[in-house]
Every structure is written in C-alpha cells, then in structure tokens.
Amino acid sequence: MLISDQSKILKCPHCGALRYMINVLSGNSMGAVRWSDTKVEAPMMLSSSSVLRCPACKRYHFYSDSELVGLSEPDWERTCRDCGTLSYQSLKKALAQLQPYGDKEKMLRMMLVNGYNDWYGGCLGTRQPSEAPAEERTYFEQNARRLIELVADDSLEWMFVSAELHRELGEFEQAISLLDRIPKDWFLFSMAEQIRHHAEQHDCRVFILDNPESQYRRIPAKECEGEICQESEESIRDRMRIERERVAFDEDDDLI
C-alpha cells in the first residue's frame, strides 16, 4: 500500500474548519477478510470513512459533502494516517444528527449493521447476539428492518444483503425465500449459498465468507480523532495553483 507524504486537506461543510486526512495512492486486496454482513477488512487497502466527525465543531458529515481544498506540504515525518473512522456509538449519533435519506441512509445503516456485529455478531472477538443488551438489540433490529425496507427490489446485491439481514434477525424462512430468487449464474451465487447453509442451520451469527471455520478475530472500528490543519484556505489554494502552473510549465518544456 502506498500512502502519500502529502495529506488531503478537507473542509467541514458545517464550520469550514480544515483537517488532515490520509491520502492513499494505491492499495491491494491481499489478506482481505470478507464477512457475511458485507464488512471487508483489507489491511493493504485503507480508505477514508464515508461518515466523518469534524475535529473542530464535533458535528458529523458525509465525506462526499466535504470539499477537498488541497494537499499539505510533503512531510514524511508526519504522514497522516487518519481515515476518520468512527466507532459504533458515534455512528449512532451520526444517524440521529444527519437523518439522511436515499443512498446515504442505506450506506450509514449498513455501517451500523457492521458496527453492531463488531460487538455482538457472535464471531471470534464478539459476544453472541443473544448476549446483546436489550436496547442494543432493539436498535439493531429496527435499523436492519428499516434497511430491508429501503432496499426492497433494489438490486441483486441488496437482495443478498437483505437475506443476510433476515438471517441475522433470526428470520430464516424469509432469508431462504429471498435466496431462492438469486440466479445460479450470478457472480455472488456461491456466497449466497453459504448464507443459505447458515440459515438452514438456524445460525444467525456473522461468519467469514469462503472460510466459515476461520479463527479470525473481528476487530471493532476504532475512532480516529482528526487533526486540524492550521494553514489558511487561501494559502493552500495559492500553493495548489502555483503547483498546477509549475506542472503545466514542465509539460510545455517537454514538448519543445
């Protein structure tokens, strides 16, 4: 994985504060672990969280709603590794504050499913779903049902996710009836069959796709507190403009 020595500088859509974020130039899926609830842990492919909390005003926003102002000065000593990751409890606060709709709501609710399973998914490193405190279980059930409702008849990918959510809710018949509708030539069919196998066993725990017996420990998302950039927006934009002009000039040089 290649991380740039220049951090991305993002602007908060609420208060305009600037923050440093990780700038990943390339990665790969080597060593990636794919869980049945769609969570992928890929150590060689870091990416920024889709939902962030501003380190200045502490309010939440979607990454896509923040503006990329520019890049920091190159600095190998302080290479920024902040992905803006939020904990499960912070994601719950983000949903309450943002009240998103459409694709953003689907994305955030899916992140909440993954976050709940990090603690109560029943795999190694987590507690069994039956051990979840009542209020956490209720929150999960309401979130999963709302997500199923939002993605009904959306796409095969979401049908696959809905089947998994029904299974995690212990609604095994509904899970199997959705899986029955997935065509055999679909590229995720073999994974759908693994979900069917677990539904038939009345097993609602999350598992690793393709390797259900693996003893891999589920690692909960750890909150990254971002670092505020002290440089002014104008000077960053100026620097970027000078950089762009220099690159354009060099390209002209090559032509001669």
Ligand SMILES: [Zn+2]
């Ligand atoms: Zn802010």
